[in-house]
Amino acid sequence: MILALESSCDETAVAVFDPAGGLAGEWVQSQIELHGRHGGVVPALAAREHLRHFAPLLALARDSRGGSAVTRVAVTRGPGLAPCLALGVAAAKAVALDKGVPLVGVNHLRAHVWSPFLALHAEAPPEFSARLEAFLPHLSLVVSGGHTLLCAVDADRRITALSSTRDDAAGEALDKGAKLLGLGYPGGPLIERFAAEGRDDAFAFPRGLERSGDLDFSFSGLKTSLRYLLEKLSPPAAGARLPDLCASYQRAVVEVLASKTRTALSEGGFRSLGLSGGVANNRRLREACAAEAARAGISFFAADPAHTGDNAGMVAFAAWADPAGAVDEGMGLGIEPGLSLGG
Numbered sequence: 240m241i242l243a244l245e246s247s248c249d250e251t252a253v254a255v256f257d258p259a260g261g262l263a264g265e266w267v268q269s270q271i272e273l274h275g276r277h278g279g280v281v282p283a284l285a286a287r288e289h290l291r292h293f294a295p296l297l298a299l300a301r302d303s304r305g306g307s308a309v310t311r312v313a314v315t316r317g318p319g320l321a322p323c324l325a326l327g328v329a330a331a332k333a334v335a336l337d338k339g340v341p342l343v344g345v346n347h348l349r350a351h352v353w354s355p356f357l358a359l360h361a362e363a364p365p366e367f368s369a370r371l372e373a374f375l376p377h378l379s380l381v382v383s384g385g386h387t388l389l390c391a392v393d394a395d396r397r398i399t400a401l402s403s404t405r406d407d408a409a410g411e412a413l414d415k416g417a418k419l420l421g422l423g424y425p426g427g428p429l430i431e432r433f434a435a436e437g438r439d440d441a442f443a444f445p446r447g448l449e450r451s452g453d454l455d456f457s458f459s460g461l462k463t464s465l466r467y468l469l470e471k472l473s474p475p476a477a478g479a480r481l482p483d484l485c486a487s488y489q490r491a492v493v494e495v496l497a498s499k500t501r502t503a504l505s506e507g508g509f510r511s512l513g514l515s516g517g518v519a520n521n522r523r524l525r526e527a528c529a530a531e532a533a534r535a536g537i538s539f540f541a542a543d544p545a546h547t548g549d550n551a552g553m554v555a556f557a558a559w560a561d562p563a564g565a566v567d568e569g570m571g572l573g574i575e576p577g578l579s580l581g582g
């Protein structure tokens with residue numbers, strides 16, 4: 240049984256995972272409402288909330304089925320907000336020390352990479368490793384508020400970064416775009432809601448680095464182009480065109496993600512495609528990625544809605560599924576806020 244803690248950004252989360260039986264329990268305390276009032280995540284407030292919520296969530300995990308059988312503690316060590324990561328790592332150390340069990344640090348991005356496979360594991364836990372082999376090498380598209388990257392998971396489950404964003408992440412572009420449109424935080428779901436009523440060919444937004452020849456992303460030009468457009472439109476005109484603006488903006492984000500994924504698939508010899516991170520909630524993006532996988536004739540795994548945004552289930556799962564998760568870091572475990580995929 241693995242007890243996992245996640246606190247890299249604005250979700251406090253705890254999970255208990257049984258490699259032989261699947262997730263035994265998971266608990267998430269979201270801070271979206273609090274940060275929504277400030278228009279984005281405020282690190283000091285996030286840390287205060289993690290401090291408030293970890294103990295009650297850990298008590299729920301302790302009292303749950305499997306809570307007393309924990310043999311390993313896993314915690315997100317980075318990337319993320321330093322004061323938030325520090326609280327998670329400190330709490331995890333206390334629990335591991337008390338229980339006398341190994342402590343492993345998990346890379347948050349790797350946890351997202353593994354998250355689409357939680358459902359495959361849940362279908363038949365004892366058969367997971369054998370079944371996974373048929374889907375490796377795997378191409379993973381991670382799209383969250385803080386990160387946008389493509390990476391490869393090879394037959395030995397080793398993860399290699401293929402690209403990243405040169406500026407904003409896709410979720411950040413949606414959040415900043417929504418802010419410019421006066422919609423609130425988080426922007427992705429709000430843009431998606433308005434986009435449903437609009438025409439996605441109404442405005443021509445730039446597709447950053449679409450023809451750069453590599454797999455890197457850039458979303459800051461998209462946000463800037465929306466700002467210039469809004470400066471030209473009168474506020475009532477912009478209000479009237481809100482659905483068209485949202486639909487066109489969302490389409491620009493989705494098309495770049497899909498086109499880079501297509502390029503990676505055409506180069507790679509991949510046997511499956513995965514989609515994860517908060518932006519993976521977006522229906523258009525899920526459809527676009529499913530279409531790319533179908534075009535390449537490979538399987539598609541999208542994280543299920545409980546495991547797209549930050550959660551501890553994926554942290555526990557990565558601690559087990561990723562070969563790096565077996566390393567006991569003991570009380571020396573530190574935080575790595577600026578880490579990317581790590582070694």
Ligand code: KG4
Pocket residue numbers: 248382383384385386409410411413414425426427428431516517518519520521522547548549
């Ligand atoms: O993975 P996540 O919860 O946090 C990070 O690790 O960063 O992702 C949050 C991001 C936000 O940018 C939010 O706007 C976006 O995911 N998001 C969406 C949707 N739901 C959340 N973006 C597009 N469509 C959605 N339905």
Ligand code: ZN
Pocket residue numbers: 347351383516517548549
């Ligand atoms: Zn995340």
